[in-house]
Amino acid sequence: MVTDAVGVGHVHSASTGFIRKYIFSVDHKVIGIQYLLLALFSVFLGMALSLLMRIHLAWPAHKLPFLGGGLMTPEQYLALVTMHGSIMIFMVLTTAPQSGFGNYFLPLQIGAEDMAFPVLNMLSFWTTFLSLAVMVSAFFVPEGAPISGWTAYPPLSAVGEQAGPGQGAGQTLWVIGIAIFCAASLMGALNFITTTVDLRAKGMSLMRLPLTVWAWFVTAILGLLAFGVLLAACALLLLDRTAGTSFFIPGGLVFTDQVLIDHKGGSPLLWQHLFWFFGHPEVYIAILPGMGVASHLLSTFARKPVFGYKAMAYAICAIGFLGFCVWGHHMFVSGMSPYSAFAFSLLTMTIGVPSAIKTFNWLGTLWGGRIQFTAAMLFALGFVSLFVTGGLSGIFLAQPTLDLYFHDTYFVVAHFHLIMGVAAIFGIFGATYFWYPKMFGRMLNEGLGKVHFWLTFVGVYAIFMPMHYLGIAGHERRYADTTGVGYLAKLQPVHVFITYAAIITIGSQLIFLFNFLYSLKWGKKAADNPWHATTLEWSVPSPPPFDNFGGKHPQIYRGPYEFGVPGHSEDYIPQYLKPEKVSEAH
Amino acid sequence: MSRRSPEHGSTSTALALTVFLLFFTAITVYIFIKKLWWFPPAITDEGHEFDAQFFRTLVITGIVFVGAQVGLALAVFRYRERGKPASHFEGHTGMEVVWTLATLVLFVGLGIYAEKGWASVHFIGASPGALPIEVTAQQFAWNFRYAGPDGKFGRTKPELVSASTGNPVGIDPADPNGRDDIVSPGEIAVPAGREVDLLLKSLDVTHSFYVRELRLKQDAVPGMEIHLHFTANDPGTYELACAQLCGLGHHKMRATFKVLSEPDFEKWLQQQEAANQ
Numbered sequence: 001m002v003t004d005a006v007g008v009g010h011v012h013s014a015s016t017g018f019i020r021k022y023i024f025s026v027d028h029k030v031i032g033i034q035y036l037l038l039a040l041f042s043v044f045l046g047m048a049l050s051l052l053m054r055i056h057l058a059w060p061a062h063k064l065p066f067l068g069g070g071l072m073t074p075e076q077y078l079a080l081v082t083m084h085g086s087i088m089i090f091m092v093l094t095t096a097p098q099s100g101f102g103n104y105f106l107p108l109q110i111g112a113e114d115m116a117f118p119v120l121n122m123l124s125f126w127t128t129f130l131s132l133a134v135m136v137s138a139f140f141v142p143e144g145a146p147i148s149g150w151t152a153y154p155p156l157s158a159v160g161e162q163a164g165p166g167q168g169a170g171q172t173l174w175v176i177g178i179a180i181f182c183a184a185s186l187m188g189a190l191n192f193i194t195t196t197v198d199l200r201a202k203g204m205s206l207m208r209l210p211l212t213v214w215a216w217f218v219t220a221i222l223g224l225l226a227f228g229v230l231l232a233a234c235a236l237l238l239l240d241r242t243a244g245t246s247f248f249i250p251g252g253l254v255f256t257d258q259v260l261i262d263h264k265g266g267s268p269l270l271w272q273h274l275f276w277f278f279g280h281p282e283v284y285i286a287i288l289p290g291m292g293v294a295s296h297l298l299s300t301f302a303r304k305p306v307f308g309y310k311a312m313a314y315a316i317c318a319i320g321f322l323g324f325c326v327w328g329h330h331m332f333v334s335g336m337s338p339y340s341a342f343a344f345s346l347l348t349m350t351i352g353v354p355s356a357i358k359t360f361n362w363l364g365t366l367w368g369g370r371i372q373f374t375a376a377m378l379f380a381l382g383f384v385s386l387f388v389t390g391g392l393s394g395i396f397l398a399q400p401t402l403d404l405y406f407h408d409t410y411f412v413v414a415h416f417h418l419i420m421g422v423a424a425i426f427g428i429f430g431a432t433y434f435w436y437p438k439m440f441g442r443m444l445n446e447g448l449g450k451v452h453f454w455l456t457f458v459g460v461y462a463i464f465m466p467m468h469y470l471g472i473a474g475h476e477r478r479y480a481d482t483t484g485v486g487y488l489a490k491l492q493p494v495h496v497f498i499t500y501a502a503i504i505t506i507g508s509q510l511i512f513l514f515n516f517l518y519s520l521k522w523g524k525k526a527a528d529n530p531w532h533a534t535t536l537e538w539s540v541p542s543p544p545p546f547d548n549f550g551g552k553h554p555q556i557y558r559g560p561y562e563f564g565v566p567g568h569s570e571d572y573i574p575q576y577l578k579p580e581k582v583s584e585a586h
Numbered sequence: 587m588s589r590r591s592p593e594h595g596s597t598s599t600a601l602a603l604t605v606f607l608l609f610f611t612a613i614t615v616y617i618f619i620k621k622l623w624w625f626p627p628a629i630t631d632e633g634h635e636f637d638a639q640f641f642r643t644l645v646i647t648g649i650v651f652v653g654a655q656v657g658l659a660l661a662v663f664r665y666r667e668r669g670k671p672a673s674h675f676e677g678h679t680g681m682e683v684v685w686t687l688a689t690l691v692l693f694v695g696l697g698i699y700a701e702k703g704w705a706s707v708h709f710i711g712a713s714p715g716a717l718p719i720e721v722t723a724q725q726f727a728w729n730f731r732y733a734g735p736d737g738k739f740g741r742t743k744p745e746l747v748s749a750s751t752g753n754p755v756g757i758d759p760a761d762p763n764g765r766d767d768i769v770s771p772g773e774i775a776v777p778a779g780r781e782v783d784l785l786l787k788s789l790d791v792t793h794s795f796y797v798r799e800l801r802l803k804q805d806a807v808p809g810m811e812i813h814l815h816f817t818a819n820d821p822g823t824y825e826l827a828c829a830q831l832c833g834l835g836h837h838k839m840r841a842t843f844k845v846l847s848e849p850d851f852e853k854w855l856q857q858q859e860a861a862n863q
Contacts, residue, residue: 074834149831155808156791156833163791164725164833250809252744254724254756254789259744268792268807302665308677311686333794333803333829335812338708342701349697356689357682359654364681366661368673373599373666381662385607388654392647395693401703402640405625405801408794408829450599461610469623474798478831484838485827487626487798494623564672571671 014546024126026118027546031125032104033439035095038129039428042091044513045136047506049084053077058499060481074480075165078147081478082166083139085150086174089282090181091132093420096428097289098223099128099188102216104439106192108537109210111201111554113547116194120187127184135177143168149478151279154248154271158240159263162255175238182231185223192220201536203556207313208575210535210560211306214313215292218320219285225324226281233274240266247271272334276327284323286420288316290383290427291358297380297430298362300533302369303571305561307361315354315361322351332400333407341400348398355391359384369564374531375449379430382457383423389461390418393468408478411471414464422460429456429512436516437530441542442523448515452508459505466494534574535560600666607659611652618644629799629820629845635703636801646696707802712783712815719774720785722755723793723806726835728826729754730774731767732855740764747789752862755789770858775844777851778821784814794830797843803829818845 015021025031055062056072063070103121107114115121138145147166148157152174161168196217200209209217236247244262248271251264299306306312328336328344362384371377393415396402406412429452436444475482475491482488482495529538536554537544554576562573573582617623628634665672720731720739727749733739740763747756754771757764776782786795788806795814796803799822804814828839846854 074837078831078834078836147831147834153792153831156831159791166834253808254744254747257748257750259747266809268809303672304674305676307675308682311677311682334805335807335810338704341708342704345701345704346694346697349693350690352693353686353689356650356693357686360682360685361677363654363657363661364677366658366665368675369665370667370670370672371596371600371662371665373596373603378599378603381603381658384658385655388651388658392651395647395696396640396643399639399643399697399700399704401636401700401707402643404803405636405798407803408796408831454602458606465614469617472625473623474625474796476796476827476829476837479837480834481837485840486825491623564674566674 024122026114026122028103028107028115028118028121029439029544029548031121032100032102034125035103035128036100038125038132039092039096039100040513040516042087042095042132043425044509046084046088046092047509049080049087051502051506053080053084054499054502056480057482058496060483072480075144075147077480078149078478079139079145079166079170082146082149082174083135086135086178087132088421089150089286090178091128091135093286093424094185094282095128097293097424097431098192098216098219098285099125099185101212101293101428101431101435102192102219102289103188105435105537106213106216107195107199108540108544108548109213109535110196110199110204111536111549111556112195112199113549115191116199117191121191124184124187124191127180127187131177131180131184134173134180138170138173138177141169141173144170146171146174151275152237152271154237154240154266154268155250155253158237158248158266158271159253159255159260160241162258162260172238172241175234175241179231179234179238182227182234185227186231189220189223189227192216193224196220201554201556207310208556208559209313210292211295211309211312211316212289212292214316215288218316219288222281222285222288222320222323226278226285229274230278233271233278236274237271269331269334269336272331273327276330277324279330280327281320281323283416283420284319286424287427288319290424290430291316291387293427293431293434294362294380294383294387295358295365296535297376297434298365298384299561299563300434300531301372301374301377301380302366303372303563304365304369305559305563307364307367308357309559309561311357312361315357318354319351322347322354326351329398329403332403338400345398345400349395352391352395352398355387359388359391374433375444375446375453376430376433376531378450378453378457379426379433382453383426383430385457386418386423386426386460389465390415390420390423394419405474406471408476409471410467410475410477413477414467414471417464417467418460422464429453432516434531435537436519437526438537438542438544440520440523441526442519442521443526443530444519444523445515448511452511452515455508455511456505459501459508462501463498463505466498470494529574532570532572534562534572536574536576539574539576596667600663604659604663607655607662611655611659615648615652618648625801626798626824627820628801629818629822629824630801630816631819632703632707632816633799633801635706639700639703642699643696646692707815711813712781716781716783716815717777718783718785719776720755720787721774721795721806722787722789723795723828723832723839724754724789725791725833726828726839727754728772728774728828728839728841730770730841731755731757732770732858734766734768734859736763736766738763740767744789768855768858768862773842773844774826775846775851775854776818777848778845779817779819780848781815781817784816786812786814791832792830793828793832793839795826796829797824797826799824799843805830821845821847821850
C-alpha cells in the first residue's frame, strides 16, 4: 500500500520541453488525449475499410479506381473484414473509453494527482502505438493483409501461405501486433487497478465512486485477466506459424492434394477456447465504460440521482464476473461438448439479468427528471435505446438451438455491432461532448453536436436493423460475394439499402471531426463546471493544471449524484462541497 | 445560476426523439409481423420446433423491446426540461427486486425451455438404423461418401487425397471395405423420412455445414470427426453453404442438398455409383 493514500502517492513536477510535455509525457491527462487521438485516427481508418466493404457488397461489379484491377478480389475483401474488425475492437473500442477517457478522468474523479505509475502509463501508450503500427503494416507486405477475420481461427491462421493469400507475413504481423497490444493493455490495467485502490481522496469510499470509476475499475480487472490469456494464445499461434510447433494444427492436413507433414497433434478448438476466454470479457471491456458514462450523463442531465446506485455498482461487478463464464456461447457449433453448451447457455441467459437491471435503472433515473437535451445527453439516451435493441438479439443467440441457425450469419453481425460497436461508440461520443470542455477548455458546438447525433442515431439503426433480416433469411457473414449461393440473390436490395445508410452515416462523422478540430481554437470558452455537475473533475479549472488539484488534497463529503436535493437553492451538490457550505446555501 | 431556462430546445428535441423512437419501434414490429424477410420452410421436426422456439423468444423479447423503447420515448417527452424542479428519489427496492426476479425467471426460464431442443438433437446420437454419410470439407468444396452395399466406410489416408485423379477424400484401395464406397462431389442426397447420420470431417481448415431448411449448422474441424443427425421429411432441392470463414473462396463453397423419396434416392445412388466407375 502507498502510505500516503490520499492522492499524493508520488511527486513529479511538470516538464517544460515539448517532447517531455506532449510526446513522452507522464501526465495522465496528456496520455489520455494521446490515446483518444490514436482511437480517432483508428476509427476513421476502420470506417474507411467498412465503407469499401459496403460499396463492394452493394455494387460488386463496380470498378474502384484505387484497386489494381478495378474489381475487389475476395482476398482483398476478407482483408478488409479482418482489419476493420481488429482495428475497431482493439484500437477504438478498447482504447478510447478505457485508456482514453479512463486515463484522463479516473484520477481526476477520485482526487488523485496522477495515475499510480506514471512512467508505466507512458510506456503502455507507446506500446499501444507500436502495436497499431505493426498491425497496419500488414497492409503493406507483398502477400497482403490477413484474411482470417479478427478471430483468426486456426488452421487457416496458423499454416501460412498454403491456406491462401494474406496468410503469410501479413498474418504474422497481425499476431505480433495483437500480442504487443496485450502487453500494453496489461500495463494499463495494472495501473488503473492500483490507482483506484490506493489513490482515492479522503472520503471517497467505494460507494461514493462515480459509476464511471466503477466501470473503469471493473474493466481494468477484466483486462488484467483476459489479455494475459490472449497474449499466451498469440504466442502459441506465432510459434505454430514460425517455429514449426503444433499447438493448433492437427496432423494430416491436405492442401491442394499435398499433405502438410510438419505438423501433428494440435487442436483448432484450443485456440477457440483461449481466444473467447479473452474475447467475451473483451465485449464487456468495450461496453462497461459506456455503461458507466451513460449512467453518469443520464443522472447529470436529468438532474436526478442515479436510480438504484448500489444495484448499478453491483450489476457492473456481476456483469464483469459472469463475463468470464460465458465464452463457450461463441462455440455452440464448434464441435465442443453439447453438455458444456448447455451450461454456457444458461450462464449467458443469467448475464441478461444485471443488464436488464441497468436498463430499468436508467429509465428510473430519467423518470421524474427534468431532462436537458444536450448533445452529450442525446448520445446517452441513444446508448440506452441501442443497448436494449442490441442486447435483446443476444437472447436468441444465447440459446444453442437457435444459434445453430444464426451462428455466423448477419444476425450475429447486427447483434454485436449494435451492442458492443455502436452502443460503445455512443458512450464515447457522449463522453466526448461532456468532457471536451474540461479537456480543452472550450465547448464543442452544441448545434453541430445535435446534427451529428441525429444523423448517426438514425443512420446506425438503418445500417444494422436490416442485418437482422439478412440473418433470418440465412445470409452468411464474411462472404466476399453473394452470387455463389442462390438464395442470397434476392437479398441484394437490402445490401444496397445498408450501403446507402452507411455512406450517409460515415459521412456525417466528418461533422464531428470538424466540430472537434474547430472548437479547439474557436469554441466557446468553457467554465470550470459548465454542466453543473457534481464530481471532482469539475472542481478544477478547464483544462486542469499539471498536478490536477494545485497541490491541495481534495476531500469528498457525499455520494456522486446529489441532484435536485429538496430544500437547496442549487439543484446539485458537488461531492467536494463542504457540509457547512451546503447549509450556508440553504 | 441555479435554475436554467429551457435553453436546450427541450420540447422540439424531446418530441423529435419520442417520435423517432416510436416510429422505429413500430416499423421493427411491422417487419417482424409481416415477415418481410424470413426463414425458408423447415423440413425436419426439429426445424419446426426451432420455429416455435424462435417465435416464443420473439414474443418475449418483442414485449421487452417495445416496453423499453416506448418507456424511453415517454420518459424523454414527459420529463423534458420545463423549468420545474425534478423529483428526488434514489431508487425503489421493491421495484428493483421485482424486475430483477422477473427478468431472471423470464430469461433463464426461456433458456431452460430451449435446452429441450438442444438435448434432443445433441445429447443422443443417431439411432442404429440411420443412414451414415461422410461429409468431407476442403477449400472450397464438399465431398459426400456413402458406404455402399456393405454398409462400411473404407479407410482413408491423407496422402492418397487426389482430387485430380478422382479420389478427393483419399480412400485407400487396399481396404476392401472401401471398394464399394460411393463418393458424390458437390451433391448430397438423403432419403425422405429416414434418419441420416452425418460424419463431418475437414481436410484442411475449419468449415461449417449449413442448410437453412434443416435449421442446422455444424463446424467441420480438421482432426475431429463430428456427428450430426436429422430426419428430413420434405422432398426437394436445397442449398448447402459453408458458414465458417475458410479462405478466399469461402463464399462459393456450396453444394446441392437433395431430399428424395426412397426409390428416387436409390436411383440417385446408382447414378453416383456409375459416375464413380
